Amino acid sequence: MGLRIHFVVDPHGWCCMGLIVFVWLYNFFLIPKIVLFPHYEEGHIPGILIIIFYGISIFCLVALVRASIADPGRLPENPKIPHGEREFWELCNKCNLMRPKRSHHCSRCGHCVRRMDHHCPWINNCVGEDNHWLFLQLCFYTELLTCYALMFSFCHYYYFLPLKKRNLDLFVVRHELAIMRLAAFMGITLLVGITGLFYTQLIGIITQGWLKTIQHGKENSFQQMLLGQLDIHMQKNEVGPLPHAVYINGY
Numbered sequence: 437m438g439l440r441i442h443f444v445v446d447p448h449g450w451c452c453m454g455l456i457v458f459v460w461l462y463n464f465f466l467i468p469k470i471v472l473f474p475h476y477e478e479g480h481i482p483g484i485l486i487i488i489f490y491g492i493s494i495f496c497l498v499a500l501v502r503a504s505i506a507d508p509g510r511l512p513e514n515p516k517i518p519h520g521e522r523e524f525w526e527l528c529n530k531c532n533l534m535r536p537k538r539s540h541h542c543s544r545c546g547h548c549v550r551r552m553d554h555h556c557p558w559i560n561n562c563v564g565e566d567n568h569w570l571f572l573q574l575c576f577y578t579e580l581l582t583c584y585a586l587m588f589s590f591c592h593y594y595y596f597l598p599l600k601k602r603n604l605d606l607f608v609v610r611h612e613l614a615i616m617r618l619a620a621f622m623g624i625t626l627l628v629g630i631t632g633l634f635y636t637q638l639i640g641i642i643t644q645g646w647l648k649t650i651q652h653g654k655e656n657s658f659q660q661m662l663l664g665q666l667d668i669h670m671q672k673n674e675v676g677p678l679p680h681a682v683y684i685n686g687y
Contacts, residue, residue, distance in 0.1 A: 444545055449560030453504060456558055459622050460500075463585050464493050466615055469608055471592045480596045489588075492581045499574040500559065508564030509550035511535050553640075575634040582627045589620055 472489060475481045515534055517525050525534050528548050530541045540552035542562050551565040563571045593616075603609055 444560050444562075446544060446557075446560055449544075449557045452557040453500075453560045456500065459626065460493070460497060462622070463581075463619060464490075466608060466619065467585050467588065470612055470616065471588050474599050474601070475592070475596055478597075478599060478601065485588075489584060492577065492584060496574070496577040496581045499570065499577045503567060503570040503574045504559040504561050506561070506567040506570050508552065508562040508568075509539075509566040510545075510562075510564075511539060511548045511550060553637075572634070572637060575630055575637065578626065579630050579634060582623050582630065586620065586623045586627065589616055589623070592616070 468486060468489065472481070472486045476483055476486060511533065513533065517534060524537055526537050527533070528535050528539075528541050530543075531546075531548060533548060535541075535548045536550060539548045539550050541548045542552060542555050544555050545562055549562045549564040551568075553563040553568060553571075555562045556571070559571070559574070561567070608615060
């Protein structure tokens, strides 16, 4: 899949993305300096674990850059509407351009995006049809790197043998406890946030695929039972019955 370069001029987004880069740099340099290399030199861990850490870190940074500069599915100023699909297009009341009905106008970027999920300030970009997979890739690598760093931080204090050679002249060694506490705080905060975001994204993808299955007439009795229970729940809460189109088209 070819990717188009896309930049968003937004100081708020730059600050958020800068914070993410700071967290990455903090762990990229300090975790190996305090934990990995000292334990490797004393024979507590194999060198392959250090290579894996740097490999995941590079993958995470590359995923961040790609997700932030990839075109999310921005609609051109004069889109060509395919013949016979005009009924599936509508006029945006903000930019006065024709767009597919599942598109959304991003007020921060100032244009419509096909199948826009949300605008993410942490990558300073929208998440849409063309870069959604890159956003999920970034979430996966961030989750993996955070778990890896937290695991070594825990093992450094509670599992590995104490280090025999410690150069107290180094700043990072003298202030090791404060540095590692800050790294653990950032790691846990990032892990909780990314886990919740990754979970909601996967649930959305699974739900969308399930509705498409229903739309193509491949539903089974279990799916129909779930729809029936949802219909009953909505009526009990005075929301109203589930639209009949859900049973027919999956929408």
